[in-house]
Structure formats: C-alpha cells, structure tokens
Amino acid sequence: MRSRRAHRLAFYALMLALAMIFSYLETLIPVPFFVPGMKLGLANVVTMVVLYKIGAREAAVISLARICLSALLFSGAFGLIYSLAGGALSLAVMILLKRSGRFGMTGVSVAGGVCHNFAQIGVAALLLETGALLSYLPVLVVSGAVTGWLIGMLGGLLLSKLARLHL
Amino acid sequence: MATEIPKNHKKRNDAILIAALLLAAGILFLATGAAKKDGAQVCVYVDGARAASYSLFENREIPLAYDGHNTLKIEAGAASVTDADCPDRLCVKQRAISKQGETIVCLPHRLIVKIEGGDAPDVDGVVR
Numbered sequence: 001m002r003s004r005r006a007h008r009l010a011f012y013a014l015m016l017a018l019a020m021i022f023s024y025l026e027t028l029i030p031v032p033f034f035v036p037g038m039k040l041g042l043a044n045v046v047t048m049v050v051l052y053k054i055g056a057r058e059a060a061v062i063s064l065a066r067i068c069l070s071a072l073l074f075s076g077a078f079g080l081i082y083s084l085a086g087g088a089l090s091l092a093v094m095i096l097l098k099r100s101g102r103f104g105m106t107g108v109s110v111a112g113g114v115c116h117n118f119a120q121i122g123v124a125a126l127l128l129e130t131g132a133l134l135s136y137l138p139v140l141v142v143s144g145a146v147t148g149w150l151i152g153m154l155g156g157l158l159l160s161k162l163a164r165l166h167l
Numbered sequence: 168m169a170t171e172i173p174k175n176h177k178k179r180n181d182a183i184l185i186a187a188l189l190l191a192a193g194i195l196f197l198a199t200g201a202a203k204k205d206g207a208q209v210c211v212y213v214d215g216a217r218a219a220s221y222s223l224f225e226n227r228e229i230p231l232a233y234d235g236h237n238t239l240k241i242e243a244g245a246a247s248v249t250d251a252d253c254p255d256r257l258c259v260k261q262r263a264i265s266k267q268g269e270t271i272v273c274l275p276h277r278l279i280v281k282i283e284g285g286d287a288p289d290v291d292g293v294v295r
C-alpha cells in the first residue's frame with residue numbers, strides 16, 4: 001500500500017516536470033503571428049494522461065499546479081487568470097465528455113482545446129469590456145480543434161507507453 | 168463502465184463533434200467576416216473606454232503611453248503595434264490591421280487598437 005502511494009507520488013512529480021518542459025518548449029516555438037487566446041497548450045498532454053490514467057480530481061490538481069508554476073516561470077502573474085479560466089473550462093468539459101462515455105480521446109481532447117481558447121478570449125473580452133475580440137472566435141475554434149487533435153494523439157501515444165504501469 | 172460504447176461508435180462521435188465545431192467556425196467566420204470594409208480611422212481603447220483615434224490615411228508612428236508604452240504605426244491604410252514594453256509582447260506579434268472591426272490587443276496594458284469606419288476621427292488625441 002505504501003509503495004503504491006510512493007509510486008503515485010513519483011508519477012505526479014514526473015508528470016508535473018513533463019508539463020513544465022512542455023510549457024517551456026512552447027515558449028521556444030516561434031509563431032508567425034499571434035491571435036489573442038490562441039495557444040498550443042502542449043502541457044495539456046499531461047492533463048490528458050493523468051485524466052485517463054488516474055482520474056478527474058488528480059488531473060485538476062496537476063493542471064492547477066502546472067498553471068501556477070508556469071505563470072510564475074514563464075508568463076507572469078497577469079496571464080494567470082486567462083490560463084486558469086482556460087484550464088478550468090477545458091478540463092471541466094473534458095471530464096464531462098469522458099464521463100459520458102460517448103467520445104474517444106480525440107473528441108475529448110478537441111473539445112478541451114476549443115474550450116480552452118473559448119474561455120481565454122471570453123475572459124479577455126470581459127476584462128477589456130469589448131465584444132470586438134469575439135471576431136477572433138472562428139480562428140480560435142479551428143486552432144483549438146487542431147491543437148486538441150494533436151494533443152489527443154500525443155496523449156494516446158503516451159498512454160499506450162504507460163499501459164503497463166500500474167498505479 | 169458496465170455498458171461500454173464500442174470503439175468505432177466513439178470514433179464516429181469524435182468525427183461528428185469535430186465536423187460540428189468546424190462547421191460552427193465556418194458559419195461564424197462568414198457571419199462576422201464576410202462584409203469587411205476598409206477602415207478610415209484607428210481607435211485606441213484603454214479599459215474599454217476610447218482614449219484616442221487617428222486617421223488611417225496619414226503615415227506616422229505614435230507613442231502610446233497609458234498603462235505602459237506601445238508604439239502604434241500607421242502605414243498605407245493599416246495599423247500595427249511595432250514596439251511595446253509589456254511582459255509578453257504579444258501585441259507586437261499581431262498582424263497589421265486595416266478592415267473595420269479588426270483589433271490588436273495588449274492584454275497586460277489593457278489596451279485595444281481597433282479599426283473603425285467614418286470620415287474623420289471625432290475624438291481628441293488627434294494631431295492633424
């Protein structure tokens with residue numbers, strides 16, 4: 001029993017470290033142009049893996065820790081509220097869709113990616129008190145779907161590698 | 168987990184979900200972007216309130232100093248942010264804008280640059 005807890009703890013630490021590496025890698029990827037609310041969200045791979053490997057509560061804890069840490073290290077405190085909104089909405093939707101049992105990892109991940117962008121632009125529109133930002137929505141839905149699809153594939157790959165790991 | 172839905176059903180549902188999202192994006196795009204007209208002025212909003220506006224027909228560089236510094240450049244009927252001292256500098260990475268309703272956002276400075284129509288700027292902050 002005790003070794004199982006230790007295994008889990010080690011797994012969480014590993015996942016958090018992986019998420020930080022992904023967040024860092026993302027800052028290195030040059031983007032030709034930027035649309036507000038758009039994000040690759042590579043670190044979301046980790047959220048997916050924890051969600052499918054362990055459970056919803058653990059995924060929430062890990063992604064909260066990841067968001068706070070990467071705000072501290074990379075994006076600064078001002079970005080925290082956007083990341084939190086994006087992370088919370090996307091995780092909530094992913095948990096619901098997964099629980100429904102009707103969708104595969106790809107569908108769950110795509111919905112998560114779209115909702116992430118949706119929440120970020122929503123918060124920005126609220127804070128800046130302008131509806132003008134909503135004209136970015138079509139781009140954000142498409143980019144969220146594409147990154148969500150990518151992340152679903154990556155997550156599936158990681159999970160199949162981790163299949164023999166019992167936690 | 169007792170009544171697990173077959174994997175190919177899940178795949179089909181995934182495909183339907185993705186198609187629906189892309190369709191929604193397409194409709195949104197057509198609804199919001201179809202009739203984009205060239206703008207006449209570029210307006211600066213800080214915290215949602217209009218702070219200044221400038222004609223798009225006059226090439227110039229304007230230093231904006233509200234919550235921080237952003238350099239607004241107007242050239243050939245398009246506006247862009249060429250420099251800023253915000254932490255993320257994402258406003259600098261956004262494309263030049265020229266059509267009505269297009270925006271450039273600087274979240275850290277709570278600043279929005281927006282293209283609008285009309286003949287002449289009607290708010291102060293303009294040096295003609």
Ligand SMILES: [Zn+2]
Nearest residue numbers: 251253258273
């Ligand atoms: Zn900026």
